[in-house]
Amino acid sequence: MDPSLTGLRVLREIAERGSFTAAATQLGYTQSAVSRQAAALERATGQRLFDRQVGGVTLTAAGLTLLRHAVVALDAVAAADRELKGLPPEHGIVRLGTFPSAGVLILPRALAALRRTHPRIRVTTREATTPALVRAIRARTIDLAVLASRPPHRQLDDQAPPLESLTLSETTLLLAVPAGSPLAAGDTVELEALADQDWIAGPSSTAEPTMGVWPGAPGRPRIVHTARDWLTKLHLVAAGCGITTVPPGLADTVPPGVRLVEVQGGPAERRRVVLARLPGPCPPAVTEIIRALRQEAARQPG
Amino acid sequence: MDPSLTGLRVLREIAERGSFTAAATQLGYTQSAVSRQAAALERATGQRLFDRQVGGVTLTAAGLTLLRHAVVALDAVAAADRELKGLPPEHGIVRLGTFPSAGVLILPRALAALRRTHPRIRVTTREATTPALVRAIRARTIDLAVLASRPPHRQLDDQAPPLESLTLSETTLLLAVPAGSPLAAGDTVELEALADQDWIAGPSSTAEPTMGVWPGAPGRPRIVHTARDWLTKLHLVAAGCGITTVPPGLADTVPPGVRLVEVQGGPAERRRVVLARLPGPCPPAVTEIIRALRQEAARQPG
DNA sequence: GGGGTCCATGACGGTAAGGCATACCAGCCA
DNA sequence: TGGCTGGTATGCCTTACCGTCATGGACCCC
Numbered sequence: 323m324d325p326s327l328t329g330l331r332v333l334r335e336i337a338e339r340g341s342f343t344a345a346a347t348q349l350g351y352t353q354s355a356v357s358r359q360a361a362a363l364e365r366a367t368g369q370r371l372f373d374r375q376v377g378g379v380t381l382t383a384a385g386l387t388l389l390r391h392a393v394v395a396l397d398a399v400a401a402a403d404r405e406l407k408g409l410p411p412e413h414g415i416v417r418l419g420t421f422p423s424a425g426v427l428i429l430p431r432a433l434a435a436l437r438r439t440h441p442r443i444r445v446t447t448r449e450a451t452t453p454a455l456v457r458a459i460r461a462r463t464i465d466l467a468v469l470a471s472r473p474p475h476r477q478l479d480d481q482a483p484p485l486e487s488l489t490l491s492e493t494t495l496l497l498a499v500p501a502g503s504p505l506a507a508g509d510t511v512e513l514e515a516l517a518d519q520d521w522i523a524g525p526s527s528t529a530e531p532t533m534g535v536w537p538g539a540p541g542r543p544r545i546v547h548t549a550r551d552w553l554t555k556l557h558l559v560a561a562g563c564g565i566t567t568v569p570p571g572l573a574d575t576v577p578p579g580v581r582l583v584e585v586q587g588g589p590a591e592r593r594r595v596v597l598a599r600l601p602g603p604c605p606p607a608v609t610e611i612i613r614a615l616r617q618e619a620a621r622q623p624g
Numbered sequence: 625m626d627p628s629l630t631g632l633r634v635l636r637e638i639a640e641r642g643s644f645t646a647a648a649t650q651l652g653y654t655q656s657a658v659s660r661q662a663a664a665l666e667r668a669t670g671q672r673l674f675d676r677q678v679g680g681v682t683l684t685a686a687g688l689t690l691l692r693h694a695v696v697a698l699d700a701v702a703a704a705d706r707e708l709k710g711l712p713p714e715h716g717i718v719r720l721g722t723f724p725s726a727g728v729l730i731l732p733r734a735l736a737a738l739r740r741t742h743p744r745i746r747v748t749t750r751e752a753t754t755p756a757l758v759r760a761i762r763a764r765t766i767d768l769a770v771l772a773s774r775p776p777h778r779q780l781d782d783q784a785p786p787l788e789s790l791t792l793s794e795t796t797l798l799l800a801v802p803a804g805s806p807l808a809a810g811d812t813v814e815l816e817a818l819a820d821q822d823w824i825a826g827p828s829s830t831a832e833p834t835m836g837v838w839p840g841a842p843g844r845p846r847i848v849h850t851a852r853d854w855l856t857k858l859h860l861v862a863a864g865c866g867i868t869t870v871p872p873g874l875a876d877t878v879p880p881g882v883r884l885v886e887v888q889g890g891p892a893e894r895r896r897v898v899l900a901r902l903p904g905p906c907p908p909a910v911t912e913i914i915r916a917l918r919q920e921a922a923r924q925p926g
Numbered sequence: 927g928g929g930g931t932c933c934a935t936g937a938c939g940g941t942a943a944g945g946c947a948t949a950c951c952a953g954c955c956a
Numbered sequence: 957t958g959g960c961t962g963g964t965a966t967g968c969c970t971t972a973c974c975g976t977c978a979t980g981g982a983c984c985c986c
Contacts, residue, residue, distance in 0.1 A: 324629070324701065325629075325701060325704075326629060327628060327629050330701075367705075367708050369708060384708055387704065387707050388704050388708060390704075391700045391701060391703050391704030392700070392701075392704065394697070394700035394703075395697040395698075395700035395704075396697075398693045398694070398696035398697035398700065399626065399627060399632075399693060399694075399697050401693050402627075402690050402692075402693030402694065402697075403626065403669075405689050405693070406670075406671060406686055406690060
């Protein structure tokens with residue numbers, strides 16, 4: 323008895339999504355089907371491949387080794403498909419994953435610089451949360467990820483082999499306030515002044531801590547708007563609808579009517595932008611991207 | 625719709641065996657099942673993969689490209705299987721195919737020499753007919769083949785890319801006769817003297833010309849024994865049961881009671897021992913084997 | 927403790943895979 | 957020309973698997 327191709331596909335999706343249910347919806351299956359496929363894989367290999375934990379699953383060591391080979395097999399049939407369709411092979415393309423706010427910061431400039439210096443390198447980009455990106459690296463769905471990390475800066479996950487990570491820049495969080503607001507009076511505001519404010523947050527998700535609300539702000543934050551987009555959030559701030567947190571890289575792109583101020587009186591809210599990838603040989607295109615990203619990160623205010 | 629793993633396995637087997645029926649028996653399937661799998665593959669890819677000809681099938685260009693990727697995928701799941709079972713990975717092993725009489729000639733000595741100079745290189749060996757070996761190279765089931773070739777030395781097959789071949793040695797056929805026979809009187813015999821003789825031939829197959837009977841011998845050969853094994857054939861000769869052809873490499877291993885003589889009066893029966901492999905990068909272990917085989921071939925009488 | 931989120935599992939239908947028998951086709955030989 | 961011998965294709969049938977639905981059980985959080 324041996325694994326089926328769909329089984330391997332399911333394995334990869336589980337590895338990437340971190341749960342049977344998420345993998346199922348992604349693949350257009352039922353959760354039940356994915357559960358069965360997972361069971362079939364474990365039966366076929368005779369080993370436990372998944373660690374069922376609350377809130378999802380992670381791969382066991384055996385699951386990771388199977389995943390490693392599964393990706394090779396799946397990529398081979400995908401390559402066959404492309405080649406038989408007459409499409410060009412995909413190697414040389416670097417798949418880059420980014421956390422949401424990287425998209426408006428270093429990423430476009432780094433890619434533009436890269437296109438000038440190395441026009442042959444093709445890059446595809448995918449935006450996702452940090453844990454999703456870490457899983458995607460392990461599932462070999464992306465080659466490189468730009469991640470956000472907050473103290474304490476632990477390892478990205480506790481699977482083997484540990485991911486190779488490289489700090490691109492270390493910044494401190496800022497607060498975006500309407501230009502007319504009393505909070506915009508000085509260059510800094512006190513933490514206590516953040517009580518009883520209207521907040522503009524990111525999309526609320528159970529997994530991630532709410533983005534947009536200053537961590538440790540006193541009282542229960544009153545979230546009046548949620549928006550995914552930085553531009554939306556900043557324009558909401560400009561319209562006086564509320565306040566929100568922003569990374570400092572946005573400093574020179576804020577629309578008129580928005581002021582960025584620092585917050586005093588709490589712990590320093592330091593953020594790192596981290597580059598992560600699987601350990602092992604690094605193809606030249608990837609090293610070039612890393613070089614471009616580092617160069618661009620160095621040029622940012624920090 | 626995409627190909628299944630068993631479909632790819634069937635494809636590889638068809639490529640290797642050269643016919644649906646042979647692939648079926650090899651895989652333990654019915655010919656019908658293989659035919660359906662082949663049809664399913666062609667339906668899935670939307671292209672003709674097989675050239676149905678009399679006596680079997682060959683792969684079309686599309687079939688060959690699919691095969692190339694299929695082998696990668698199948699090897700990946702095989703590697704996963706091995707690794708999950710705790711077996712060592714198989715890379716570094718060179719799979720060598722040989723035509724039958726190579727087994728008693730250069731092969732053992734070359735492998736012995738290789739084991740002395742490079743004990744780390746593992747070699748597996750498989751014996752098959754020349755066309756089967758050529759197909760096995762294309763199916764990537766073997767990495768290298770030692771083939772016999774007779775004039776005119778054409779290309780090994782007419783598929784793309786053409787196989788890379790390298791002549792190891794060029795020899796001329798000899799005749800093994802019982803020591804007491806009138807044929808053993810001198811060092812040579814005349815072609816006409818071969819009429820009305822008892823012959824010891826190889827296993828008769830419809831595909832291959834009968835081995836063992838001197839090509840162009842006058843009259844209809846009277847085959848009184850057939851044997852696969854060189855030692856068997858030579859002992860049959862020693863016992864006076866008949867005569868047979870042998871490659872000259874056996875010269876120093878013939879049992880007592882057997883004499884090797886040349887044949888005059890016909891076209892020179894030249895044979896080449898040829899090394900063949902797919903074009904492309906050559907892993908170091910393979911180059912070492914090639915080196916050992918060439919060295920051993922050079923030390924043979926030729 | 928109730929609700930939400932996750933995985934497991936019994937029951938069920940549809941599809942596809944493989945076996946069997948047969949049709950069919952091309953070459954070969956008498 | 958008419959079997960015979962390779963080979964492939966295909967209609968019919970059974971079976972086994974795959975995915976869905978619905979439900980149950982474990983766990984966390986509020």
